[in-house]
Amino acid sequence: MKPKAKKAKCLAAFGTGSDVGKSIIATALCRIFSDKGYAVSPYKAQNMSNNSGVTPEGLEMGRAQIVQAEAARIPPHVDMNPVLLKPVTQIGSQVVLLGKVLQDYSAVQYHQEKTRLFDTACQALDRLRAENDVVVMEGAGSCAEVNLMARDIVNLKMAAYADAPVILTADIDRGGVFAQIVGTLACLEKKQQDQIAGFIINRFRGDITLFKDGVDWIEKKTGKRVFGVLPWFDHFHIQSEDSVVIEHPEAKTDPSQTPTVLVVRIPHISNFTDFDPLFQVKGVAVDFVERVQDLSPYKAVILPGSKSTRNDLDWLEQTGWTAKIREYAQNGGHVLGVCGGYQMLGKEVQDPGGLEGKPGATEGLGLLPLVTILKAPKTTTLSNFEWDGVPGAGYEIHMGQTASLEDLNSGKVRSQGLFKVLDRNQQPCRDYDGAMSDNGRVMGTYMHGLFDSPAVLKKWLKSLGLEGLEIAEESGMQARDRQYDLLARHFEKHVDVEALIKEAME
Missing domain, CATH: 3.40.50.880 (Class I glutamine amidotransferase (GATase) domain)
Known part of the structure; x- marks a missing residue:
């Protein structure tokens, strides 16, 4: 009998919306898992961004996963971002599949291809899982867009395929953090709610101890734990995923x-x-x-x-x-x-x-x-x-x-x-x-x-x-490497990292 193929554990960083900090949290997790001796890889099934980069093989992928690969101390590979959408118009995008241009699709045409693209994305994830101890998955936008969920290949459907516990990120700086969390769960079916292991509150300003009542309320209301509250940071810089930051x-x-x-x-x-x-x-x-x-x-x-x-x-x-x-x-x-x-x-x-x-x-x-x-x-x-x-x-x-x-x-x-x-x-x-x-x-x-x-x-x-x-x-990579270390130490100070590792690896 052949030995069972290795299959890495997966941990998913999803969000209550766009630009809430999913990429940052995935980047921090990649560096922390690497620091602890795990072979770790980032993964995002589908990325919509005109901010792309090139792999050592001369193939194109989203820069967010290139950043995360750098944090994981490994070369970027297109399996980490098998589907890249580069918006050309308000209703159409150039589709880059496994690093090569497929063609331009309208939104309607793209949705008609979702089954094939999901299969391709699953195969890419399988290859990463065969070569690593853990894969840190990043979601896209909100994981609770009810009108898109049936065709969504990057959030809860992909987490279910990977049997990955989901850490839901909410941005307190934009306000309404309680509604972000409770509203997201309310939009999900019970089976999908069960995929959510807990929450990280991002971009807190002020004295964190004053938010203890808020954490208690969230945990009591949802029955799920808050793994940590991340303060706003300005003592290091991590490249942003997309142009939301300059909207x-x-x-x-x-x-x-x-x-x-x-x-x-x-x-x-x-x-x-x-x-x-x-x-x-x-x-x-x-x-x-x-x-x-x-x-x-x-x-x-x-x-x-x-x-x-x-x-x-x-x-x-x-x-x-x-x-x-x-x-x-x-x-x-x-x-x-x-x-x-x-x-x-x-x-x-x-x-x-x-x-x-x-x-x-x-x-x-x-x-x-x-x-x-x-x-x-x-x-x-x-x-x-x-x-x-x-x-x-x-x-x-x-x-x-x-x-x-x-x-x-x-x-x-x-x-x-x-x-x-x-x-x-x-x-x-x-x-x-x-x-x-x-x-x-x-x-x-x-x-x-x-x-x-x-x-x-x-x-x-x-x-x-x-x-x-x-x-x-310092060169670009040397400078960025130091920033990833600063991010990881910031994350470890304010988040229960051991609980996250236990969640992922058990």
């Missing part, structure tokens, strides 16, 4: 008093975490801004990545941003475009195959003498590069090519650019990425995560005339 962008800094970088909050923004390292630089402020305003006081303007470049170009034109950014550049301002933002800086974005909607072309900002042609397949690489001899590392996720019209028509490999690319997905290459204007004030690149390299960040700030600033010498 209400506005200028928060007086750029005449503090050197400030403005990031234009375009409608289809992607990979906004590219700019997290800027927030850690003392003496520099960063504002995500949606409303058009005077740009002259700002040290630099950044156009971030976009999941729908042509639509966002139209938005820039219609809102008046296009004129303002052109004027700012003409008057000596510094402009940086990353990925979709880089494409926008050129003369034109062509979409002959209709990858982003109706086939056609859209005029760019014209700040770089380049043209972009959108076409498959999608480029997904981990890349190492040099910028005038300064080493850096990043990742590329984009459709199409950006170059001069002459080079695009001839099919030549670029012989110059902003960065010299040394290798992609560990394969040496001779290529160039990005471009810079003749005056050196307008730059564009496909490299996400370029500021994770302290030397590159320092060089870019120097180009803005900002020298002598305090920049951590």
Whole structure:
């Protein structure tokens, strides 16, 4: 008789709503299980986010599970996020299945594929369970959306498949925490209620001892325990999963008093975490801004990545941003475009195959003498590069090519650019990425995560005339690793970790 295949235990971190702290709690659990010697992996069956990254195999997955894999001290793998939805319109998304683009689906079309996608997600979880001691599962949004529950493949149905106890996270900072918890349970059938092992209250401000009566009330009302109350933290930083954290962008800094970088909050923004390292630089402020305003006081303007470049170009034109950014550049301002933002800086974005909607072309900002042609397949690489001899590392996720019209028509490999690319997905290459204007004030690149390299960040700030600033010498991964440790210690201080481990491993 063959020995029974190993099957890891599972523990699920679900929420009463979006942005209540599920990702943070899953990240903390991954680091804590790893600290205690368990082979642990994160898992989220379906992730809806334009904030994605690249695995060592050159495949695409959600950044939240990449962060959690880092916390677990293992390489990210697409089994950790088998289904990734990247919103293209209000009613449609690009579906990335096991790291590769499947196709764009409307919401209706996607729901028709749920059975197949659930099976694929289950197979991915099975593979993770065969290789680990424990899998930390993350839910999506609220686990009690009654109108979606029959088609939900990421929350309670997946937890039932994995026989995973569920820790329900509620956010006290947004108010109504008692209604969040009791209301969530009230929306569930008795069998689903029984899946909930207990609760974690997140983002508490003030004296926690004053909430003891609240904890007692919740436990008495629900018959389930509160595993802990997590205070609001600001002494460490963990990358956010999606753009909910910048849903209400506005200028928060007086750029005449503090050197400030403005990031234009375009409608289809992607990979906004590219700019997290800027927030850690003392003496520099960063504002995500949606409303058009005077740009002259700002040290630099950044156009971030976009999941729908042509639509966002139209938005820039219609809102008046296009004129303002052109004027700012003409008057000596510094402009940086990353990925979709880089494409926008050129003369034109062509979409002959209709990858982003109706086939056609859209005029760019014209700040770089380049043209972009959108076409498959999608480029997904981990890349190492040099910028005038300064080493850096990043990742590329984009459709199409950006170059001069002459080079695009001839099919030549670029012989110059902003960065010299040394290798992609560990394969040496001779290529160039990005471009810079003749005056050196307008730059564009496909490299996400370029500021994770302290030397590159320092060089870019120097180009803005900002020298002598305090920049951590730790690389992106080294810096993030320290943050995961701080998160784990914060979590252990306020949550009954041993009870959670017992819940998961018994």
